[in-house]
Amino acid sequence: MTNSIDRYNDMFKSxxxxxxxxxxxxxxxxxxDADTSVDIINALIEGGADALELGFPYSDPIADGPTIQNAAIRALSHNIKTSECFEVIKKVRNGNKNIPIGLLLYSNLVLKRGIETFYQDAADAGVDSILIADVPLREADRFIAMAEQTGIKQILIAPPNASDETLAEIGEKSQGY
Structure with a gap:
């Protein structure tokens, strides 16, 4: 099942x-907490956000700086779960049909739920793209395949020490933005 809506393309064109x-x-x-997250995200949209990048909290966010690490710790201290994160996105999507929504998260969150289940849940919630911070290009194919199957755009991380050849391949295999 693929998503025929290309919110990123529409946004960039506009x-x-x-x-x-x-x-x-x-x-x-x-x-x-989850309810306040909905309010914050909706306020950002009302304030002019063109797209959203939403993080799912993870206990060991090694690729993030202290601000995002602290946000993840606060969210986890309130026992937020992946299923609740998807519920937040559904609430936001219900009132905002056109804004692109991208996820930034870690592979363990995807693998724990199962790649197919995670991507389908993301598609059902209205997610447009997924960037998994700790998945290098050499391990990305299974995520890319599931993204294509569910109509989600897979965005690959471009490490600062990547060669021009690696960056070109990342550019070829990434979608969305």
Whole structure:
């Protein structure tokens, strides 16, 4: 089942027509709690966000700096679960049909739920893209395949020490933004 809506393409086209840059804020879902997350995300949309990047809290966010690490710790201290994160996204999506929603998370969250289940749950919630911070290019194919199957755009991380050849391959295999 693929998603025929391309919210990223529509957003970039609209921004280009207006000769504007995009505002894409990051929010850690569940910080400080699920209900407040919905309110924060909706306020960002009302304030002009063009797309959203939403994090799912993880206990060992090694690729993130202290601000995002602390947000994850706060969310986890309130026992936020992946299923609740998807519920937050569904609530946001219900009132905001056109804004692109991307996830930034870690592979253990996907693997624990099962790749197929995670991607299908993400698609059902209205997610447009997924970036898994700790999945290198050499391990990305199974995630890319499931993203294609569910109509989600897979975004691959570009490490700072990547060769030009690696960056070109990341560019070829990534979608969304």
């Amino acid at each position: 921004l280009e027509e207006k000769n504007q840059g995009g505002f894409v804020p990051f929010v850690m879902v569940g910080d400080p």
